[in-house]
Structures are given as structure tokens and as C-alpha cells.
Amino acid sequence: MAKKEFYVSYVEGSLGTKTKVTLKRFVWICLGFTIAGAFLFSFFQKPFKNSTFELTNTTNITGTFHQSPYPMLRVKVAEGTYKNIVLLGFGKSSANPYLDNLLAQEKDLHGKILSISGNLIYYNGKTLLQITDAEKVKLEDQNGKVPKKEFLGEMVFEGEIIDPKCYFGVMKPGFGKIHRSCAVRCISGGIPPVLATTDKNSIAEYYLLTDLQGKPINDEVLSFIGKPSEIKGIVDKLEDWYILKIDPKNILILNKNSSIY
Amino acid sequence: MALDYKLVIWNSFKKQYDKIIAVSMLLYIVVFAIVTFTFNPESSIETLIIRAFGSLAIVMLHIILAIGPLSRLNDQFLPILYNRRHLGVSMFFAALVHGGFSMFQFHALGDVHPIYSLFASNMDYNSLINFPFQVLGFLALLILFAMAATSHDFFLANLSARVWKRLHMLVYVAYVLIIAHVFLGTFQQETSPFTIGFLILGFITISGLHLAAAFKERKTDSNKTEEDEGWIKVCTVDEIENDRAKVFKLANDRVAIFKYDGKLAAIHNVCKHQGGPLGEGKIIDGCVTCPWHGYQYLPNNGQSPPPYTEKVATYQLRLKDAIIYINPNALEEGTEVEPVYF
Incomplete structure (x- = not known):
């Protein structure tokens, strides 16, 4: 019967030839697994925006x-x-x-x-x-002169409530489920909530959210952040921004993937 | 084996082992960074760090979980098990970088304490799709911390092998939490069949290896025994290799019967250090030597040779017509038993 190899850490030379071969194979397989993992997890990331x-x-x-x-x-x-x-x-x-x-x-x-x-x-x-x-x-x-508001009327949008600080540059991605907790903290901390929408032609538009009186709205929208939603409200144009006056009770969470992804 | 505690008792094998771990981790981060910035140049450094270290920890955890069953299936893998704690601690540091950066990015500099924010920012605990997945990762990180912090032999000796082993078996809870963390978190947004397939394949491999190892152990436990007037008939002398043992299950205990220098002796199969299977060990310099970390016991009394103090239970043997009989009642740990000569 062939002598079975037996490794003891404190016995010099106890690492047998067959064990060495097995260990080398294991190391190479693990290395391959590691490189494959690094490649897959990095390559299959969604493209980041140029924010x-x-x-x-x-x-x-x-x-x-x-x-x-x-x-x-x-x-x-x-x-x-x-x-x-x-x-x-x-x-x-x-x-x-x-x-x-x-x-x-x-x-x-x-x-x-x-x-x-x-x-x-x-x-x-x-x-x-x-x-x-x-x-x-x-x-x-x-x-100086402040911008004038232009009343556009009542509209309904599909989109996602985001915190503009992260969405427009600080974090990548700054939207969706991965980022939801951070966006909740930002908006809870006083950063204005923004509705990000994308139309059928993939043109994005952004709406600063306020309450129906046009006052800041923060805590009232926290539970809707980062979830694809349908939101109805009154739109004012403020030069290069839109303001959407909403009643949070009218926010409808949609069971679908967000189009802003 | 050592009497006093040192941070790490280095030897050439451990140094080589740790170099391979360090180089592999570095390689992972470099490959991840190169691929990301080549194919996705708009990535940010923070996101790169969070994702690279998080995925690295998962890859390492799979390797760690494979080592145990591989060693039970083939003892040539035992040298990897011997130093597995270094791999575990390294994996914890990778997970800590991921968790620490995520915690800072997503929860720090806000209007509430980051830990409170972690649990309260997303309150959709009753929804699977919207579940606050970061909480799962945090709980897994706490388990990995407890394991890494107690990975030294000092804690092993002071917590007792049983408590220590139970604590470290929580790695399976951490694994489940991490898988749930990934599937309910990043995979909800970054859905790719390749990364999802990678983790599913990993789960199947780990489960398959554990099942194969359990099946092998079950076969050992089914070594036939027969009762004869209070003694258990186990096997013939020829069935045991010289300087090796054969393991039998008596009631709830596994017992290893060793054959050496024309003698037979039986001791409890579980090493006092980390619960290693002494019956898979070898007699070296007259001592039963554990295959996991080389802890030693004298076969005739189950005591570690002085100055060491570990003790295991011993059993009485009887030989009749080259057939070995064992008294199933364990003697107190460290009890001297006259070996049976053949």
C-alpha cells in the first residue's frame, strides 16, 4: 500500500509531493475563479452617467x-x-x-x-x-432680478423621486434601490426632492417638488424615494427648471422598473 | 502547538499562504479597476471601491466555504484548512472596506446617526423587492467581525472549543445574509445573468461539496458494530493500518481506534483544539497527531504530552481471535488504559 502523506505544520518536509501538486492545482483554480469573478462583476455593471x-x-x-x-x-x-x-x-x-x-x-x-x-x-x-x-x-x-414663474397647468408624470445632489453628480448611481437610503437621508436633511422623468424619446426632464402651496416638501415624500411612481401635480416653469406642486397622497407607486435607468 | 500566545506563529508555509492571499486580493482589485475604467470610464472611485471590495469578499467567502468539505473529501487539502483563519480575516477586511465605505457614502453626514439611518432610512421590511438590503449586509459584517476578532487561539482556548466552533459556524448565517443582501440589493438594479449565474453556480458548488462530505462521513458512521455482552465488536486488527486509526460511532460519540507498535488504543475522535477528527490523524513520535493543526495526544491516556494540558476521553479495548471489542462507556478524559497487544 502506498504511504499516505500526512502534513504537520511544525514538521519540516512533511508536505508530500502529491499534496504539493494538489495544493498547486487548487491555488491555480482559485486564482482563475478570482480573476473570472473580478472580470464578471466589473464588466457587467450598467453604464454610469457622465455626471x-x-x-x-x-x-x-x-x-x-x-x-x-x-x-x-x-x-x-x-x-x-x-x-x-x-x-x-x-x-x-x-x-x-x-x-x-x-x-x-x-x-x-x-x-x-x-x-x-x-x-x-x-x-x-x-x-x-x-x-x-x-x-x-x-x-x-x-x-438682481428673480425669475418669473410661468403657470403650465396640471400634468401627470411617471418617474422616480431622487435627491438632486447625488443624482446630478455626487454618486454613481444616484438613483434606484441601491441609492434609496442615501437619497432618503439627503431629502430628509433638506435637499430638495426632484422628480426625474424620461419620455418616450428618452428625453429626460426634472421637476423640483413642492407642496400645493409651493412650500418645500421633504419628509412627506421619503417613503416614495427611489421607486418608480406616477405623480400628478401643477407645473410651473421657472426658466431652466420646472416646479411640480403635489399632494403626496396622490403619488402612486408603480410595480415596474424605472425608465430613468 | 504552543504554550504561550503570539499574534501569529509564523512558518514558511504560512508566509507563502499569506503571500498568495495578498497577491490574489491585489490582482482582483487591479483587474476590477482596469475593466471598470476601460469599459465604464464614468465610474467614480467610491463606487469602484465599494463594488470591488464587496465582490472580492463574496469570491473569497466561496473559497473559504469550499475548503472545509474539500478537506473532508481529500486529506491533501488539509494544509489549506490549517491556515484558513488567515483567509477568513483577510476576507473580513475586504468586507469591512465595502461596508465602511457604503456606510459613509449612504448614511454619514446626514440628519441622524448613521447606524439609525441604516435601519430606518428604508422601512419596507414587509416587502421583498423593496427590502432594506443594507441591513442584511450589516448583520453579516457583524458576524464576520465576531469571527475575525475571535480567530486567535487565545479566544479558542478561553471560549472553549465548543463555543468557539458554534460561533464560527455562524459563517453559514453570514453567507445566507450576504447572498440575500446581493440578490435583494444590487441585483434588483444591476441585473445581469452572468453575475447572478456566478453566485448561483457558487451556491450549487458549495452545497454540493458539503453534501458530498456529509455523505462520506455518513459512510464512516455506518462502519458495522455488533454488541457482545456489553462490549461492542468493531473490526479485525488487519482492518486498521499501522500508525493510523479506524473510526466507529458508538451511541452519539465517534471513537478512533489506533494501531501502533504492535498495540491498540482507543480515544475520543474529537480534538480539543478545534474539534478536528483525530481518527484521520497519524501516530507521530508515539502520539496521535491531529490532521488539522498537529495537536498531539498519547494514545494510552488521551493526554497531550507535557507541558501541554489537553485531554480527551479514552476507552477500554479487548482482543479475541484478532477481533477488536470496545467498551462503549467512555472513561474520564485523560484516564490511563493498558493498551491491547496483538
Whole structure:
């Protein structure tokens, strides 16, 4: 009978020839399994969007501050063309606490020109700015023009409620089930909820959500975030943004995959 | 075997083993990063880290779970089992990077404590599709932490082998939680038949290996015995190899009968260190040597040779016409028994 090999860790040379061959084969198989796993799990990821978060770059922008109802800065980008940049706080928070210092000086900032340094977030024509320090928000000595709202009427949309900070650049992916908890935290922290929709021609549009009185709505929509939904509301156009006034009771969760994927 | 506790008692085999683990982990991350940035250049570093380390931990967990049954099916795999704890701790660190980054990304810098946020952000506990899958991953990470933190022999000795083994059997609970975490989480959004198939194939392989190992053990347990006036007739002397043992199941205990130097002796089959099968061991320098980590016991009294203090139960044997009989009543651990000469 062939002598059976028996390995003992503290006995030098006890690792037999046949055992060595088996171990080598096992290592190669595991290595193959590992590389196959790395390839499959990386290759079969859904494409990420070309959204951008300039985490390490600080940009200074100047524009007219308005709360409609979320803090925004109206910035001139060309003659007669304006962009409304949504202002956000650091982390998962609203920009409002960063304006408290100025509000102590000026009772109302609506229509005032502010100069703010922060990190830009942008995707698909929308721009947002993260403020990380209240000291970087400066009040200029002028007043500006705030955008006018244009009433468009009652409409029904299919889409997904997202937090714009993550969706437009901070996280990839910034939507869907994987991201739901984070979006709940962001919107709970004061970041405005946005309905992201895609029409039949894959054209995306975004709607800042408010209550029926046009006031900020946050906690009321938390349970609908990241779920494909049908939402009915009244639409106002605010230059490059739409505002959708809704009653959260009218949000209908759809049992289907989201078209914004 | 060691009397005092050191962080790691290094030897050349362990060093080589750990180098292979480190190189493989690095290779995984590099391949994952290259493929991601080649085919999906808009990925972010944070997402890359979360996904690369999470999937690496799953791949490693499959290898870890395969080692146990492979060693039971073929003892040439035992050297891998010998150092499996290093692989387990490495896997925990990969899972920790995944969990830590996810926790920070998704739950930190918010209006509530991140741990509270983890459990309360998504309250759809009554829905399978919308289930808060991150909670499952977090619970699995807690189990892996408990296992990694107690993986040292200090805890093994102080918790007792039975408690330690039970704690470490929770790896199967962690595996189920992780599979559920992936299927109810990322696979709900990142659905690919290849990645889903990879995990299904992994589950089938792990289950198949465990079933095959259990079937083999059942065959050992069915070694025929026959009662004769309170003694159990087990086998003939020729059926046992020199310096080796044959295992029999008596009531609820497995007993190993060793043949060595013209003698026969029987001891309880379970090693006091990690519950290794002593009956699959060998007599080396006159001692029963456990196949898992080399713990030793004297066959005539079940005691580890001084200065070690481990003890296992011994059994009385009787020989009649080259047939071995065993008294099924275990003697107290470490009891001296006169070996039977043949």
C-alpha cells in the first residue's frame, strides 16, 4: 500500500509531493475563479452617467439669490440667458444654515446678489453648487432680478423621486434601490426632492417638488424615494427648471422598473 | 502547538499562504479597476471601491466555504484548512472596506446617526423587492467581525472549543445574509445573468461539496458494530493500518481506534483544539497527531504530552481471535488504559 502523506505544520518536509501538486492545482483554480469573478462583476455593471461633482475644485459664482421655494442662484450665462443653480449644503444637508450669517444682517435675501464659492455638480443641463463654509457666501451691494414663474397647468408624470445632489453628480448611481437610503437621508436633511422623468424619446426632464402651496416638501415624500411612481401635480416653469406642486397622497407607486435607468 | 500566545506563529508555509492571499486580493482589485475604467470610464472611485471590495469578499467567502468539505473529501487539502483563519480575516477586511465605505457614502453626514439611518432610512421590511438590503449586509459584517476578532487561539482556548466552533459556524448565517443582501440589493438594479449565474453556480458548488462530505462521513458512521455482552465488536486488527486509526460511532460519540507498535488504543475522535477528527490523524513520535493543526495526544491516556494540558476521553479495548471489542462507556478524559497487544 502506498504511504499516505500526512502534513504537520511544525514538521519540516512533511508536505508530500502529491499534496504539493494538489495544493498547486487548487491555488491555480482559485486564482482563475478570482480573476473570472473580478472580470464578471466589473464588466457587467450598467453604464454610469457622465455626471460630475467637482469635489476638489472650488468655483466662485455670482448671481441673484431666490427661494422658489428652495435656495437658488440665478446666474447670467449669456445675454438674455440665465441659469438657476440649486444651492446645497455640505453632506446631506440644505444650503439654508449656510445663509444664517447673512440673514442676521439682511432680513430677506430674496433678490439680493450673492457671491458664493463652492463645489459644482452638473449633468444634463442642470447645475448645483455645494456650499461647505458659511464664510464663503458673500453679500454683494446690489439687487438682481428673480425669475418669473410661468403657470403650465396640471400634468401627470411617471418617474422616480431622487435627491438632486447625488443624482446630478455626487454618486454613481444616484438613483434606484441601491441609492434609496442615501437619497432618503439627503431629502430628509433638506435637499430638495426632484422628480426625474424620461419620455418616450428618452428625453429626460426634472421637476423640483413642492407642496400645493409651493412650500418645500421633504419628509412627506421619503417613503416614495427611489421607486418608480406616477405623480400628478401643477407645473410651473421657472426658466431652466420646472416646479411640480403635489399632494403626496396622490403619488402612486408603480410595480415596474424605472425608465430613468 | 504552543504554550504561550503570539499574534501569529509564523512558518514558511504560512508566509507563502499569506503571500498568495495578498497577491490574489491585489490582482482582483487591479483587474476590477482596469475593466471598470476601460469599459465604464464614468465610474467614480467610491463606487469602484465599494463594488470591488464587496465582490472580492463574496469570491473569497466561496473559497473559504469550499475548503472545509474539500478537506473532508481529500486529506491533501488539509494544509489549506490549517491556515484558513488567515483567509477568513483577510476576507473580513475586504468586507469591512465595502461596508465602511457604503456606510459613509449612504448614511454619514446626514440628519441622524448613521447606524439609525441604516435601519430606518428604508422601512419596507414587509416587502421583498423593496427590502432594506443594507441591513442584511450589516448583520453579516457583524458576524464576520465576531469571527475575525475571535480567530486567535487565545479566544479558542478561553471560549472553549465548543463555543468557539458554534460561533464560527455562524459563517453559514453570514453567507445566507450576504447572498440575500446581493440578490435583494444590487441585483434588483444591476441585473445581469452572468453575475447572478456566478453566485448561483457558487451556491450549487458549495452545497454540493458539503453534501458530498456529509455523505462520506455518513459512510464512516455506518462502519458495522455488533454488541457482545456489553462490549461492542468493531473490526479485525488487519482492518486498521499501522500508525493510523479506524473510526466507529458508538451511541452519539465517534471513537478512533489506533494501531501502533504492535498495540491498540482507543480515544475520543474529537480534538480539543478545534474539534478536528483525530481518527484521520497519524501516530507521530508515539502520539496521535491531529490532521488539522498537529495537536498531539498519547494514545494510552488521551493526554497531550507535557507541558501541554489537553485531554480527551479514552476507552477500554479487548482482543479475541484478532477481533477488536470496545467498551462503549467512555472513561474520564485523560484516564490511563493498558493498551491491547496483538
